[in-house]
Amino acid sequence: DIQVTQSPSTLSASVGDRVTITCRASQSIGTWLAWYQQKLGKAPKLLIYDASSVESGVPSRFSGSGSGTEFTLTISSLQPDDFATYSCQQYKSHSYTFGQGTKLEIK
Amino acid sequence: EVQLVESGGGLVKPGGSLRLSCAASGFTFSPHTMNWVRQAPGKGLEWVSSISGSSNYIYYADSVKGRFTISRDNAKNSLYLQISSLRAEDTAVYFCARSVIAVAPAPYFYYMDVWGKGTTVTVSS
Numbered sequence: 001d002i003q004v005t006q007s008p009s010t011l012s013a014s015v016g017d018r019v020t021i022t023c024r025a026s027q028s029i030g031t032w033l034a035w036y037q038q039k040l041g042k043a044p045k046l047l048i049y050d051a052s053s054v055e056s057g058v059p060s061r062f063s064g065s066g067s068g069t070e071f072t073l074t075i076s077s078l079q080p081d082d083f084a085t086y087s088c089q090q091y092k093s094h095s096y097t098f099g100q101g102t103k104l105e106i107k
Numbered sequence: 108e109v110q111l112v113e114s115g116g117g118l119v120k121p122g123g124s125l126r127l128s129c130a131a132s133g134f135t136f137s138p139h140t141m142n143w144v145r146q147a148p149g150k151g152l153e154w155v156s157s158i159s160g161s162s163n164y165i166y167y168a169d170s171v172k173g174r175f176t177i178s179r180d181n182a183k184n185s186l187y188l189q190i191s192s193l194r195a196e197d198t199a200v201y202f203c204a205r206s207v208i209a210v211a212p213a214p215y216f217y218y219m220d221v222w223g224k225g226t227t228v229t230v231s232s
């Protein structure tokens with residue numbers, strides 16, 4: 001199975017900061033990677049697919065990059081609504097795997 | 108409005124069974140691969156199972172293989188998960204999620220774009 005590792009597990013930042021979250025796959029997955037945002041007690045929300053395509057309705061401050069085994073999610077200027085948990089997911093294999101999540105906290 | 112609504116969760120004793128349901132509305136259900144994803148308390152997301160639109164392709168996580176059965180009824184726009192031989196570690200919120208229809212060269216089992224709010228399964232004596 002393809003393993004996916006996210007870092008950091010927790011990130012403290014302030015409104016207006018630029019933040020980056022990293023996801024590494026155990027083998028090459030091309031660009032078959034998605035990013036989700038999840039707030040406490042809610043369902044995940046799709047932000048990015050195919051590593052860098054932004055889902056319709058998602059603010060332009062969210063961007064994704066990478067290919068192969070290393071990927072990043074960047075939030076260019078944090079807004080109060082962005083404090084949440086972010087997870088990556090590979091879909092190269094039919095056995096989907098998620099990263100363990102990054103909790104973005106207010107500093 | 109595109110919507111997925113899960114039901115069927117509850118408190119069950121170890122070794123017990125439940126049948127989870129997911130009702131889809133607002134979109135044409137039959138072409139989409141559908142999935143179950145779970146999240147244990149305080150933990151990350153874990154893929155559980157997927158079923159293709161025509162039920163030709165079905166996959167399970169190793170952690171549930173042989174105990175869980177995914178199925179769908181396209182006439183009723185519904186997805187199901189029969190969960191059996193339940194263990195404490197199956198305690199989680201179970202989400203139903205829709206996969207986007209892939210166009211080659213994208214993988215057949217593509218990313219998930221619509222999620223339900225989840226139903227909670229608690230396994231405890």
